[in-house]
Amino acid sequence: MRNGGPILFLNSIEQLLRRKIVLTAVIATVAFLGLYWWGVSAASSADLSMGHADADMAVAMLGPEDAALAAILTAGPLAATLVTALIIVIGSTMLPEEIGQGRMPFWLSLPQTRLKVYLSIGLAPLAVSYALSLILFGGIFAITSIYFPFTARNIPFVLVSMLAWLTVMWAAVMLLSLVVKKIASMLIVFFLASVASLFGGLYEIMQLFPGDAPKALETITHTIIYVFPADRGYRGVIYGLIPADAVITENLAFFGVTASVPSIHLVYAFIWSLVLLSIGYWRFRRMDF
Amino acid sequence: MKKDDLIRVQNVSKSFRKVLALSDFSLSVSSGAIFSLLGPNGAGKTTLMKILLGLVGSDSGSVTIFDLPVSSPLSRRSVRYLPENVTFPSWATPAILFRQLERIRHESSAEEFRLRCTELECMDLMKRPVGKMSRGQRQRVALSLVTAGKPELVLLDEPSSGLDPGGRILVRNLIRNLASEGATVLINSHLLGEVERVCDTATFISRGRLIAEGELDSLSRKTGLAYIETDNAGRMILYLEAMGYSCRTESKGIVAELEDASAFPHLTRSVLDTGIRFTGINQMRESLEDVFLRIMDKDAERGTDIVS
Incomplete structure (x- = not known):
């Protein structure tokens, strides 16, 4: 039997690319990168010590790496919000729309296993979001390094972390879209992503000051980190992307934004996603169409 | 099987x-x-x-x-x-x-x-x-x-x-x-x-x-209607009505009502007795719609019996 999965996958990608929401996200990405370019180029021509006649020692020590770090930390969360919104919206609608439009019985009547149909259609939102994320963060990296030359800490780590970050949200929204209504699945995952982001920052701060946080807060933070590990991936993206030689990195660690992410956390995020994906497939396999 | x-x-x-x-x-x-x-x-x-x-x-x-x-x-x-x-x-x-x-x-x-x-x-x-x-x-x-x-x-x-x-x-x-x-x-x-x-x-x-x-x-039963194909429908109707059949013209022939579904041989003899030329005679069968309604009615009765 021929494996028709790749064809179904490409078909789903094509279908996604023709949707207005994806077109909107692409336009927003281009606009965002354009504005970022404009902002960074303007900032690059400014003198950091301008207005400081007595040139503060700290300011005097700042180099282009620090400016790059500041630019990335400013643009990163905005880019992450855009990608998060996209994967949640297209991930929650992909399977329900195929079912609602009556195409799912048609695909399943082809000589393909349910697993292939599930993955071929389901993987499309992840692939599109990953591509858009690469363009966004790749664009941020490229534009920044043109004006503030720097060496990123770990680009391969960025690529893996990005996949972990998106896979967690994708697996969650895919499962939820088969269990609750589209809107509900979107809201739940958006809420989880927001909470995970907040507590992800707290987690980093707690790592710097062990034992200082109330026990209950520590327990909640650790639980959330493991219940919805999306934030670990996002932090991995930022950690890998920021300049290796920035002076202010240590100072910013206080805010929980520049810390490294242990690889085991990313492995955990992938395993967690696989579990959710398996539960989603189990649900899909038992569905009547 | x-x-x-x-x-x-x-x-x-x-x-x-x-x-x-x-x-x-x-x-x-x-x-x-x-x-x-x-x-x-x-x-x-x-x-x-x-x-x-x-x-x-x-x-x-x-x-x-x-x-x-x-x-x-x-x-x-x-x-x-x-x-x-x-x-x-x-x-x-x-x-x-x-x-x-x-x-x-x-x-x-x-x-x-x-x-x-x-x-x-x-x-x-x-x-x-x-x-x-x-x-x-x-x-x-x-x-x-x-x-x-x-x-x-x-x-x-x-x-x-x-x-x-x-x-x-x-x-x-x-x-x-x-x-x-x-x-x-x-x-x-x-x-x-x-x-x-x-x-x-x-x-x-x-x-x-x-x-x-x-x-x-x-699945379809023979009905109490017969179709006679003839070029001389008017004369045929006169003869058959005189013999007690109720008839009407339809497309290229006549539809005659039988007393019951088993009376078809009798009608055939009557048609032959008229001496009028005809090219075909058939006992009409139920349409699929009739079959459907009959079977469903019977099933509904059976369902009612089961309930009662």
């Missing part, structure tokens, strides 16, 4: 929560037939069709196609299915959709697809996006896509839905052509007139149970 049965359904039951869709249902379909599933809304026809494709799992019993359990994708390798309400992406043209399906099925059937499009008069729609087609056009395109290639089993759920009379004739011809090419066609339709014109056999389902099955001819 015969050895060459293409579809075998044995003691299948299926419930959707508290609603019983199929109850201990058994059926066999031999290859090469044009077969129809008939029954009122909610009888379990679509559920049965979906069980055959593995789209709906049965609670008990076994279902095989080509001697393979329907849970195996291999059972669907020569099967084509047209769901009742399928909406292809509005941007896609039939040519794009066909290319995708051809690659998924791993078969080269461009020639057959062109043939089907010609049969269904939709060749001119090849480059038009589905979203810019009328419902009837979409249905004809969907039928072309589904039946292209060399299917051995074709399952059509309401294939004439949304089609004008011309389109229905095209679909009828397509179904006959598929059967003549060796395919077994299973149709689920409420358009009994269409089914009657094209199907060989029918299975009647009501409340999830099989209540009658057989060839259409054997």
